[in-house]
Amino acid sequence: MNVENRQSGDGTVGKALAVLDAVAAAGRPVRFAALLEDSPYPKATLYRLLQTLVSQGMLDLDPDRGTYSPGLRLVRMAHSAWAQSSLAPIARPHLDALSADVGETVHLAQLDGGAVLYVDKRNAARPVQMYSEAGKVGPAYCTGVGKAMLAFLPEPELEAALARQSWHRFTGTTITDPDAMRVELATIRTEGVARDRQEHEPGIACIAAPVLGPGGRVQGAVSITGPTDRIPAAALEAHIPRLRRAADDITRDLRDWRFPDEREERHDWRHA
Missing domain, CATH: 1.10.10.10 (Winged helix-like DNA-binding domain superfamily/Winged helix DNA-binding domain)
Structure with missing residues (x-):
């Protein structure tokens, strides 16, 4: 436990x-x-x-x-939390559109401490078995969505998150050194896109972009994932503009979203 x-x-x-x-x-x-x-x-x-x-x-x-x-x-309670606290309801139409456009697996994730929580997923037109499913928790340091979120954390939060990573070598391309990961994250901050080069699962690669809230604070990440034997690296890279547009659309809707007016929704829980 x-x-x-x-x-x-x-x-x-x-x-x-x-x-x-x-x-x-x-x-x-x-x-x-x-x-x-x-x-x-x-x-x-x-x-x-x-x-x-x-x-x-x-x-x-x-x-x-x-x-x-x-x-x-x-x-x-989980359903209520999903509806009120996760990005999933806000992102749903954009995930649907992204999935329809690219025909590959699309993920939406948020950080849970130092780990990745997958909150929504759209399967590819030709699905392939992979670890990620909505509700599952995965490592941040070797997944595209994880690295996309780590890269945009404030320095104290980043250091705390890196300290929680196991640095287990899942594949031959897994980055297992914190200093090497910091170099990778600096590149991601510059380019605005993270890549999973078969670092978590052999034969599975992805590109990911962060979803940033007010003040540039990390709220989540969206990714396009597929098997390397079907999607060459160049073909996956060609989806980057569409991925960025989806992340920007989710970010825009997130910034426009507001809680219901408390004056209309006020409810005294003590008398419920």
């Missing part, structure tokens, strides 16, 4: 969220014994946290199989 030191300073809430993370990360219903094996918590503590999460509807317990999975309350 990767709790990223949350249990050290966030008390019971942090521990409960770490357990939710562990169940979600399993990708399938998971038994207590499997959770306990990787848990930093004693058996009794883990059991108590699971029971509380089940009673609150955040987890579902299958009594016949003895497995835990995300509960409907958590699913409802």
Whole structure:
């Protein structure tokens, strides 16, 4: 269970969220014994946290199989977060148009700490199996969307994000040195486009552009991805103008978007 030191300073809430993370990360219903094996918590503590999460509807317990999975309350919250907090609803029409124009896989991603969270995806006209799916978390240092976002972070945030990378060598082209990555990110800042040269998955390459909010703050990234045996590097590069236009369109809509007027939407949660 990767709790990223949350249990050290966030008390019971942090521990409960770490357990939710562990169940979600399993990708399938998971038994207590499997959770306990990787848990930093004693058996009794883990059991108590699971029971509380089940009673609150955040987890579902299958009594016949003895497995835990995300509960409907958590699913409802996830849908609400997706609609209100992610770029996905704003970007949807632009992803649709980009996908239709280029015919290749299109991704939308945001940074989650030092990792990449894929928030939306459009499959290619001729789909190919790859790691990325909406809702999955991937590394930032060896993906196009990740590098596109890292390149435009303020220096303190960039250093914090780089410190979180594993620098694992996935392929022969993976950049595993932080200093080499800083050189790469400087090039990306100059060109406005990041490239994944089969750095995360063999045979998969991509180009990516950042989505920047007010003040140039990183809000996400959009990419075009495809198999190298079907899309030569020159053909992928030819999509850069269209990719940039999609990122600019999302940026424009993001800057124009406003929360509902609080005077119209005011609601006292204490009396709900």
